[in-house]
Amino acid sequence: MSKEKLKLTISPLAAFEDNYIWCLCQPDSPFCVVVDPGDAKPVLQFLQQQQKTLYAILITHHHHDHTGGIAELQQVWPDVRIIGPAAEQHAVKLLTEPVWQHDTVTLSPFDLRFQVIDLPGHTLGHIGFYSEPYLFCGDTLFSAGCGRLFEGTAEQLYQSLQKLATLPGDTIVYCTHEYTLANLQFALTVEPENQTLQAYQQSCQHLRQQNKPTLPTDIATERQVNPFLRCENKVLQQRYQQDSAVGLFRTLRSMKDRFKS
Ligand code: ZN
Numbered sequence: 001m002s003k004e005k006l007k008l009t010i011s012p013l014a015a016f017e018d019n020y021i022w023c024l025c026q027p028d029s030p031f032c033v034v035v036d037p038g039d040a041k042p043v044l045q046f047l048q049q050q051q052k053t054l055y056a057i058l059i060t061h062h063h064h065d066h067t068g069g070i071a072e073l074q075q076v077w078p079d080v081r082i083i084g085p086a087a088e089q090h091a092v093k094l095l096t097e098p099v100w101q102h103d104t105v106t107l108s109p110f111d112l113r114f115q116v117i118d119l120p121g122h123t124l125g126h127i128g129f130y131s132e133p134y135l136f137c138g139d140t141l142f143s144a145g146c147g148r149l150f151e152g153t154a155e156q157l158y159q160s161l162q163k164l165a166t167l168p169g170d171t172i173v174y175c176t177h178e179y180t181l182a183n184l185q186f187a188l189t190v191e192p193e194n195q196t197l198q199a200y201q202q203s204c205q206h207l208r209q210q211n212k213p214t215l216p217t218d219i220a221t222e223r224q225v226n227p228f229l230r231c232e233n234k235v236l237q238q239r240y241q242q243d244s245a246v247g248l249f250r251t252l253r254s255m256k257d258r259f260k261s
């Protein structure tokens with residue numbers, strides 16, 4: 001890891017009820033980058049406090065709670081790069097750099113290069129940005145949960161999550177919603193005997209009591225606590241009378257849709 005990368009700070013800016021807008025900064029750089037600014041206000045406030053200029057906006061998908069602040073931020077910083085999914089350009093009209101799977105996004109002020117990963121399921125054009133060890137995955141993977149199926153099929157979302165599950169265990173996962181406690185309630189109904197899950201719930205409850213984010217998470221943790229990454233587990237497949245991982249994924253996703261915490 002380069003010296004620059006070690007100095008990168010990634011802060012969650014709270015927006016709406018439970019969104020996080022992740023903000024990338026470096027102490028010696030005048031620039032910041034934000035991911036999925038659904039609201040401009042927290043970004044404007046934070047950058048003013050920090051005396052920074054907005055260099056780029058990364059967008060994972062077209063939903064308003066991830067894109068609603070773009071126009072106002074562009075008014076303040078007309079040269080800001082706005083990078084997001086080419087497949088959703090019809091819905092995110094302000095993109096200045098539409099990107100596709102395997103494209104590389106270079107953020108020169110931070111010496112960072114992100115790989116674009118296609119993550120269809122929650123929406124069809126949903127993408128993630130990956131630069132070892134950082135992953136920004138929007139509404140695809142949450143801690144102990146995953147996004148809802150608004151546009152894609154269960155197969156598509158399952159495959160997208162599998163792509164993320166196979167990243168290195170120490171990958172740091174920056175999800176865009178604080179859904180962890182509700183997700184854990186559901187996860188524990190699926191696997192009440194999972195001791196890692198029980199311990200994880202305790203530590204997340206503790207964080208929330210102190211009003212701290214439960215995020216970011218990491219891939220190694222998610223492999224152990226996230227039911228949607230555990231669909232290969234034969235015991236779980238049997239428990240829900242499924243003979244495939246995708247079948248179990250579809251079953252769990254629709255159970256979660258109906259689950260009342
Ligand atoms: Zn969404």
Ligand code: FE
Nearest residue numbers: 063065066139
């Ligand atoms: Fe969202």
